[in-house]
Amino acid sequence: MTRLDRVEQTRGRFTGPPLTPRxxxxxxxxxxxxxxxxxxxxxxxxxxxxxxxxxxxxxxxxHRVTVVDASPDALAALTxxxxxxxxxxxxxxxxxxxDALAGLVEPAGVDLVLCHAVLxxxxxxxxxxxxxxxxxxxxxxxxxxxxxxxxxxxARAMNGHLDVADTLATxxxxxxxxxxxxxxxxxxxxxxxxxxxAGLVVEExxxxxxLADLLPAAVADGQPGALVELERALAGRxxxxxxxxxxxxxxxxxx
Ligand SMILES: C[S@@+](CC[C@H](N)C(=O)[O-])C[C@H]1O[C@@H](n2cnc3c(N)ncnc32)[C@H](O)[C@@H]1O
Numbered sequence: 023m024t025r026l027d028r029v030e031q032t033r034g035r036f037t038g039p040p041l042t043p044r045x046x047x048x049x050x051x052x053x054x055x056x057x058x059x060x061x062x063x064x065x066x067x068x069x070x071x072x073x074x075x076x077x078x079x080x081x082x083x084x085h086r087v088t089v090v091d092a093s094p095d096a097l098a099a100l101t102x103x104x105x106x107x108x109x110x111x112x113x114x115x116x117x118x119x120x121d122a123l124a125g126l127v128e129p130a131g132v133d134l135v136l137c138h139a140v141l142x143x144x145x146x147x148x149x150x151x152x153x154x155x156x157x158x159x160x161x162x163x164x165x166x167x168x169x170x171x172x173x174x175x176x177a178r179a180m181n182g183h184l185d186v187a188d189t190l191a192t193x194x195x196x197x198x199x200x201x202x203x204x205x206x207x208x209x210x211x212x213x214x215x216x217x218x219x220a221g222l223v224v225e226e227x228x229x230x231x232x233l234a235d236l237l238p239a240a241v242a243d244g245q246p247g248a249l250v251e252l253e254r255a256l257a258g259r260x261x262x263x264x265x266x267x268x269x270x271x272x273x274x275x276x277x
Contacts, residue, residue, distance in 0.1 A: 039079045043234035043242070046250045047257040048138070048167065051226060051272050052076075055134065055163055056083065064133040067157055069120050069150070070140030074100035074113065077136075081109035085134075088114040090126055121145045123153035132157045138167035139268070142204040147216060155220040161277035164222055165270070167230065171196035171207035173267040177235065210260075213269055222273035228257040229266025 041049060056064070064085045068077045071089035073096050081087050081104060091097050097115040104113035118126045120137075121144050135154045141147040154164055171190065178198070179187035186198045193199075196207030208216075214224050232253055234242060242249055256262035263269075 039075075041250050042246075043231055043249055043253045045075070046254055047228045047230050048076075048165065048270055050254065051228065051270065052080075052134075052165060055165075055272070056085075059133070065131060066134045066136065067127060067132045067154075068136040068138075069123060069154065070137060070143075071100070072096045074103045076138065077113055078103050078107050078109060081112040082107055084112075086112050086114075088116060088127070090116045090118045090120065090123065092117070092119050119144075120150045120153075123150060124156065127153070127157045129156045130159050133159060133162045134165070135162070136165045138165070139169070141166070141208075141216075142169045142206055144205075147206070148219070151216055151220045151222075155217075155222050155275055158275040160275055162275050163225075164217070164273045164275075166213070166217065166273065167268050167270050168208045168213050169196075169204055169206075170229070170264070170266050170269050171209050172265050173231075173235070174198075174207055176265065208269060210264055210269060213271055217271055217273045221275065223276055224271055224273045226258070226270075226272040227263065228270045228272075229263035229268070230257065230270050231267035232256045232262045232265060235267050 066080050066085050066087040068087055068089045070091055071077045072091055074089060077087040077089045077100065089097065089100055094117055097117055100113065100115050104110045116126060120140055135157055137150070137154055141150060144150050158164065175187045175191045178190060189198050190196060195205065197205055210227055214227065217224050233256070234249065234253065
């Protein structure tokens with residue numbers, strides 16, 4: 023299949039991979055952007071893209087994706103996954119640190135940048151977001167997923183760790199200290215301000231996993247379709263949105 027065949031086959035009807043509570047809302051937003059761009063081949067950069075959960079489906083939809091990730095193991099899995107999906111020629115794996123992104127990608131060469139579940143762990147999120155914005159062409163879009171602070175506070179409290187919940191709620195970075203696996207968490211205002219400071223215009227904000235982490239496994243596993251639909255229904259609606267485990271921001275570099 024040629025590149026144009028692939029693009030043509032998916033023009034206007036890219037559905038992405040099977041939807042889960044972790045991915046349904048994000049794919050809805052990305053699908054709308056791909057359709058808005060009229061099915062043309064896009065240059066995509068996925069920072070901290072890991073094993074290619076988003077990169078490979080985007081390549082299958084006819085786009086050209088560069089994944090920058092710090093982990094050689096993740097990139098090896100990405101390369102295998104891309105080969106198995108028949109899109110090895112459309113996926114480029116680059117080992118690198120998100121904090122050094124500015125030196126790894128050309129300015130203004132990317133149509134769509136993904137940065138999912140990475141800003142919580144990098145040294146300097148301000149410089150990473152600045153580099154993301156710089157990589158975008160004018161009119162290009164950024165899909166940014168960050169850990170939500172409020173959900174973490176509630177989860178710790180419900181598990182009986184009230185001291186940790188208190189720390190998470192009051193710590194300026196939204197972290198519970200040295201043993202926390204994340205270096206920071208965000209609320210809607212903080213995440214929006216971070217993107218705006220880099221010159222991006224935030225167009226949409228959704229909650230990801232509003233309910234999924236709160237439900238007993240029997241409910242989540244027993245009614246997966248209903249859960250996905252409910253997640254989609256609540257994702258854009260405060261206060262549900264703001265209590266989600268992750269916050270998804272879709273932003274654009276002004277044209
Ligand atoms: C939680 S995973 C998210 C993977 C993918 N973005 C997703 O949403 O499925 C975080 C990824 O970021 C990568 N990572 C962590 N720190 C990084 C850094 N400083 N620079 C680049 N990648 C980093 C990890 O190797 C891992 O693949």
